[in-house]
Amino acid sequence: MSKHPIDPPALLSDISGFSGDLSRVLTPEDRDTLAHLLKRGIGENSLRAARSDLAYLEAWSLACEGGQLEWPPARETVLSFIAHHLWDPDEKAINPNHGMPDHVREFMTRGGYLRSTGPHAPSTVERRLSTWRSICKWRGLDHPFTHPEVAKTLRAAIRSSSIPRNRKSRKAVDVDLINELLDHLDASCTTYLMQNAEDEAIRLRAFRDRALLAVMFASGGRRRSEISNLMSGQVYDLEPIPTEDPAWPDGIPSMGLRLGRTKTTDDRDDESVFLSGRAAVALQEWQTAASILSGPVFLRIGRWGKIYETSISPHSVNQVLKNRLHEIGLDPRDFSAHGVRAGYITSALKAGIPAPEIMEQTLHKSLDTLLGYFKDEQQRQGRAARLL
Numbered sequence: 001m002s003k004h005p006i007d008p009p010a011l012l013s014d015i016s017g018f019s020g021d022l023s024r025v026l027t028p029e030d031r032d033t034l035a036h037l038l039k040r041g042i043g044e045n046s047l048r049a050a051r052s053d054l055a056y057l058e059a060w061s062l063a064c065e066g067g068q069l070e071w072p073p074a075r076e077t078v079l080s081f082i083a084h085h086l087w088d089p090d091e092k093a094i095n096p097n098h099g100m101p102d103h104v105r106e107f108m109t110r111g112g113y114l115r116s117t118g119p120h121a122p123s124t125v126e127r128r129l130s131t132w133r134s135i136c137k138w139r140g141l142d143h144p145f146t147h148p149e150v151a152k153t154l155r156a157a158i159r160s161s162s163i164p165r166n167r168k169s170r171k172a173v174d175v176d177l178i179n180e181l182l183d184h185l186d187a188s189c190t191t192y193l194m195q196n197a198e199d200e201a202i203r204l205r206a207f208r209d210r211a212l213l214a215v216m217f218a219s220g221g222r223r224r225s226e227i228s229n230l231m232s233g234q235v236y237d238l239e240p241i242p243t244e245d246p247a248w249p250d251g252i253p254s255m256g257l258r259l260g261r262t263k264t265t266d267d268r269d270d271e272s273v274f275l276s277g278r279a280a281v282a283l284q285e286w287q288t289a290a291s292i293l294s295g296p297v298f299l300r301i302g303r304w305g306k307i308y309e310t311s312i313s314p315h316s317v318n319q320v321l322k323n324r325l326h327e328i329g330l331d332p333r334d335f336s337a338h339g340v341r342a343g344y345i346t347s348a349l350k351a352g353i354p355a356p357e358i359m360e361q362t363l364h365k366s367l368d369t370l371l372g373y374f375k376d377e378q379q380r381q382g383r384a385a386r387l388l
Contacts, residue, residue: 053131056113060084063107072136075144078129079153085120086157122158129154170334172343173321175351178217182278184328185210189285201305204289209320211286212298213340216317218279219257220361221341224314226259230297234258235283241276253280259363273361345373 060081061069070077087099096102099119108114129145136143144150188206215230216222236258240251254276275283286292290299296311312320321340322332341362348358355367364370 049127050131050134053128054135056128057081057132059108059111059113060104063104064101071139072141072143073132075147075150078132078144078150081129082125082150082154082157085125086122086154086161087119088160089118119161122161126154126158171339172346173217173335173339174343175217175347177343178213178340180328181213181324182210182282185213185324198304201301201303204305204307205301207286207289208298208301209324211282212317212320213324214279214282215257215275216337216340217344218275218277219273220358220363221344222259222273223341224317224337227298227317228311228314230257230311232287232292232294232297234260235287235297238274248277252277253284255280255283271363273363342373345370349374 058069061067061077064080064084084100084104092098100108105114133143133145136145185206189203189210212227216227234257236256238254238256240248241254242251245252254274256272256274258272260271283297287297290307292299295309298312298317300308300310300312300316302308318337321335321337325335326332345358345362348361349355355370359365359367359370362370
């Protein structure tokens, strides 16, 4: 095994070399091309997480061994990583040598890599091991991560962990809550008299945020990055849906969104989801208010109403939701953008919509994954939980 230093910010250029034999026949241009394809195939969020994980792994190796990570790692190295991060707090109180050694913990804390005094969350450990394994695979190296001893140890450590798997959002943002938010924003879109630039900024943000929340929910509970990265070229108008509902005398407005590559699909799938009714109207009115003909759909807005040509960030998508929830008197700490996806699925299943139809909108490939969003809420409100 050889020790190979890695500069975490240069992760792409490093992994694009693949194995040693292959790198000898690749030109610099080939490696640049492969790095670009890897970046597109992995996605910005996943790439950012991989860089962070790799930086942590390198720091941990430096703390333990005084040197860089070995490629591929020894089986004992991976087992040590599990032992250092999924230890038992009760046993630690009795045996100071249990878990992460003090000198490793102190090194990681001083470097800003370790912020908790307790064991890590199982999901964090699994993600970092997955990144470690993936880089080994990209390099064409044999690795110990699928060895029975490693797999069995990891399963046992996760089962014994005292840290529950955290929800990304404590509460779901269901259809009733979304409608309440949209009603609140309807008023903001119409009541401001535009006496000054600040009033115009408030009105424009209301149009944007109303469309953003409506589209995020109605399109299947889209993820923050999918909303932030949505481009005008992905949005297309459809013929109104005929109806006898007097509220829609000209038919129900309908639009489509071509999503391309998402977390569960790639560009070849060319998947579309659809907006009909209130969400379609909200999006159309925002596009009109901001004169959006091309570029990003959900744009940054300055304090005095200046509309920038750049899209809002995924973090800002989450902040829009939290700010608007605060305005209607709810605690934003109970919610996150991930709760919109859970709320959409929960609301759709409660409304009696068949799971395959819901999956066409959420683009889930696995029924088990879809039902996982609904299981806890159904169990909490079910008759079995209220038997006493």
